[in-house]
Amino acid sequence: MKLREARVSYLRQTSLPNKRSALLQIRSDLRQVVAVVVAVVLMLAPVAWAERTQLKPGWNLFSPEQDAQLGRQVSRDAERQVPMLNDARVDAYLNSLGRRLAAHAPYHYFQYQFKCVNDRAINAFALPGGFVYINRGVLEAADNEAQVAGVMAHEISHVELRHGTNQATKAYAWQVPLGVLGGALGNNAVGAVAQAIGGFAVNSVLLKYSRTAESQADILGTQILYDSGYDPRAMAQFFEKIEAESKGRNPAEFFSNHPSPEHRMERVNDEVEKLGGPPRGYKTDSPEFREIKRYVLSLPAPPKGGRAPQQAGGGRTRRPDQPSSHFQSYENEALRMSYPDNWRPNGQGSAVSFVPAGGVVDDGRGKGALAYGMIVNIFEPHHDRSEPVTVEDATDQLIDDMRHSNPGMRVVRQHERIRLDGERGLSTYLSNDSPASGRETDWLVTVLRPEGLIYFVCVAPEREYDEYDRTFEAMLNSVRFRR
Numbered sequence: 155m156k157l158r159e160a161r162v163s164y165l166r167q168t169s170l171p172n173k174r175s176a177l178l179q180i181r182s183d184l185r186q187v188v189a190v191v192v193a194v195v196l197m198l199a200p201v202a203w204a205e206r207t208q209l210k211p212g213w214n215l216f217s218p219e220q221d222a223q224l225g226r227q228v229s230r231d232a233e234r235q236v237p238m239l240n241d242a243r244v245d246a247y248l249n250s251l252g253r254r255l256a257a258h259a260p261y262h263y264f265q266y267q268f269k270c271v272n273d274r275a276i277n278a279f280a281l282p283g284g285f286v287y288i289n290r291g292v293l294e295a296a297d298n299e300a301q302v303a304g305v306m307a308h309e310i311s312h313v314e315l316r317h318g319t320n321q322a323t324k325a326y327a328w329q330v331p332l333g334v335l336g337g338a339l340g341n342n343a344v345g346a347v348a349q350a351i352g353g354f355a356v357n358s359v360l361l362k363y364s365r366t367a368e369s370q371a372d373i374l375g376t377q378i379l380y381d382s383g384y385d386p387r388a389m390a391q392f393f394e395k396i397e398a399e400s401k402g403r404n405p406a407e408f409f410s411n412h413p414s415p416e417h418r419m420e421r422v423n424d425e426v427e428k429l430g431g432p433p434r435g436y437k438t439d440s441p442e443f444r445e446i447k448r449y450v451l452s453l454p455a456p457p458k459g460g461r462a463p464q465q466a467g468g469g470r471t472r473r474p475d476q477p478s479s480h481f482q483s484y485e486n487e488a489l490r491m492s493y494p495d496n497w498r499p500n501g502q503g504s505a506v507s508f509v510p511a512g513g514v515v516d517d518g519r520g521k522g523a524l525a526y527g528m529i530v531n532i533f534e535p536h537h538d539r540s541e542p543v544t545v546e547d548a549t550d551q552l553i554d555d556m557r558h559s560n561p562g563m564r565v566v567r568q569h570e571r572i573r574l575d576g577e578r579g580l581s582t583y584l585s586n587d588s589p590a591s592g593r594e595t596d597w598l599v600t601v602l603r604p605e606g607l608i609y610f611v612c613v614a615p616e617r618e619y620d621e622y623d624r625t626f627e628a629m630l631n632s633v634r635f636r637r
């Protein structure tokens with residue numbers, strides 16, 4: 155989000171009702187159903203199951219069949235872009251191991267297929283519906299079969315928990331006719347989403363997982379390893395190994411599309427403990443693995459320039475730390491509000507932005523642009539007629555104005571009425587090019603006050619927006635206008 159200089163003010167909101175709460179209602183109904191199902195399953199399950207962490211897929215407008223349909227479409231594109239090894243022997247090994255693991259996946263919706271990518275970087279990725287790709291670098295770097303199984307179990311978990319289409323749902327739901335919210339997408343919508351995603355890119359919404367998704371894939375992956383009779387500690391051990399080996403250099407590629415959640419190792423170890431430690435007679439290695447590793451190491455080096463896709467875009471790899479749940483208060487001539495104490499306010503007059511460290515990035519032309527954070531300001535609407543300007547008009551003028559410096563900006567969800575500190579306001583969702591690469595979501599909240607249109611722009615990359623939503627709401631709820 156690029157900004158012009160401006161002035162600010164304040165909001166407080168009593169509620170953000172409407173579709174948001176309807177969705178919350180649906181979610182909480184679902185949660186109750188799931189809780190009952192989980193409770194019944196727990197009663198029937200053997201004791202060892204009682205302790206394991208229960209995970210479930212998030213909000214999703216796709217059906218599992220549509221996951222497979224979308225994955226198949228995107229996989230064709232992926233296999234043209236990525237250097238495939240196309241070695242029947244290696245793929246047969248991966249499929250035999252992968253299907254043994256997938257047999258212990260919790261939902262059994264998908265027909266899995268595993269293929270080897272001719273790239274020595276340690277990486278792997280999975281598309282919705284069970285299309286899993288493992289770089290030869292994983293086979294070459296792993297000390298034993300359990301470690302390879304760990305990477306595969308992690309990828310299978312992303313597929314099972316349907317993280318790709320969950321993210322696509324969140325990113326594209328606003329473009330879908332409102333009637334289908336809470337229902338399922340029609341089949342032609344899958345094509346539309348595939349088109350919106352714009353083919354295969356590691357940076358795309360399908361493969362850029364949130365830290366929450368990573369944590370879930372680690373935990374479910376550990377459970378799958380356990381249930382398949384492998385040492386469930388192997389996944390975490392392999393992650394630790396590649397992290398240690400890449401110390402001081404660029405972060406290992408695996409972590410660029412599988413960002414490390416906080417306390418990654420501790421959480422996996424906790425899960426292993428909940429499972430009661432490694433299963434009796436657990437497997438670590440196999441002669442088949444040692445043979446395939448030797449074979450892959452003997453193959454010719456990958457072609458030059460044939461790299462699996464890298465993180466595209468502005469070249470920043472480090473995301474800001476997650477917003478703190480401790481808030482500090484801020485005050486200027488227009489309003490009072492709170493912000494996470496690991497963010498910094500930068501203000502002048504009635505304009506202020508609240509930004510985490512790393513939240514402002516180079517826009518590619520040497521100028522800083524806000525990729526994460528909140529902007530608060532005042533816009534003076536123009537009106538040449540005698541009647542007073544409405545909040546809708548003023549908001550439209552502001553959006554036009556912002557478009558001058560942000561040509562890629564578009565409205566994805568029209569004005570909805572809200573209240574902020576008791577004042578009538580509007581909520582509008584915009585999509586824009588993110589200076590951190592990809593698209594960003596800009597949640598715009600506007601309130602018309604005597605001093606002008608006070609506006610709040612909540613900014614985060616589309617794929618991470620969920621991680622910031624709550625913080626933005628809490629900040630808006632804290633707003634008190636000067637009266």
Ligand SMILES: [Zn+2]
Nearest residue numbers: 363368371412
């Ligand atoms: Zn992952």
